[in-house]
Amino acid sequence: MESNVIDIFQRLRNGETISSNDPQAYKMLEAAHATKELLIQMNNSTDPAEVRSFLSQITGSTIDESVTVFTPLYINYGKNTRIGKNVFINFDCTFLDLGGITIEDNVLIAPKVSILSEGHPIAVADRQSLVPGSVHIKRTLGSVQMHAFCRASPSAKMP
Numbered sequence: 001m002e003s004n005v006i007d008i009f010q011r012l013r014n015g016e017t018i019s020s021n022d023p024q025a026y027k028m029l030e031a032a033h034a035t036k037e038l039l040i041q042m043n044n045s046t047d048p049a050e051v052r053s054f055l056s057q058i059t060g061s062t063i064d065e066s067v068t069v070f071t072p073l074y075i076n077y078g079k080n081t082r083i084g085k086n087v088f089i090n091f092d093c094t095f096l097d098l099g100g101i102t103i104e105d106n107v108l109i110a111p112k113v114s115i116l117s118e119g120h121p122i123a124v125a126d127r128q129s130l131v132p133g134s135v136h137i138k139r140t141l142g143s144v145q146m147h148a149f150c151r152a153s154p155s156a157k158m159p
Helices: 008-013 025-043 048-059
Strands: 073-075 081-083 093-096 101-103 107-109 114-116 135-137 144-146
Touching (some): 008 025, 048 081, 114 135
Parallel strands (some): 073 093, 093 114, 107 144
16 A cells, blocks of 8 residues: 555655654655765866756756856755756755755855754654745845845745
């Protein structure tokens, strides 16, 4: 009956809390290791086109030529991140995207920004569970800037 079970990544996108003993939890670790292999290559590249190519592989979607990423960039999964056009991501940012991250067009992200679409419950008994929530960074008038050391948490919408 495994075929009737919803994949853990879809459950995360749906906002379902995942317990540490979930039978599919190992898939998150496997995916993180695969992403890390690509991140190491991307973060060691100095060619902007190559960086975008690696980021496209990590996210599973085409990254537009207008996107600039100053590495290093850290991502735990990648397939739940969507990046629009004319986006600038500065050095040393972290994206935890199991719950989903959408960055619309014309967004500027400063160094050391963390965009976290997942977290853990406060209750000690449940703390090893993973609680997802999407983060959506929208463009309104002009462009959106996320300043250094900014942190966007699950279920955030900006602006």
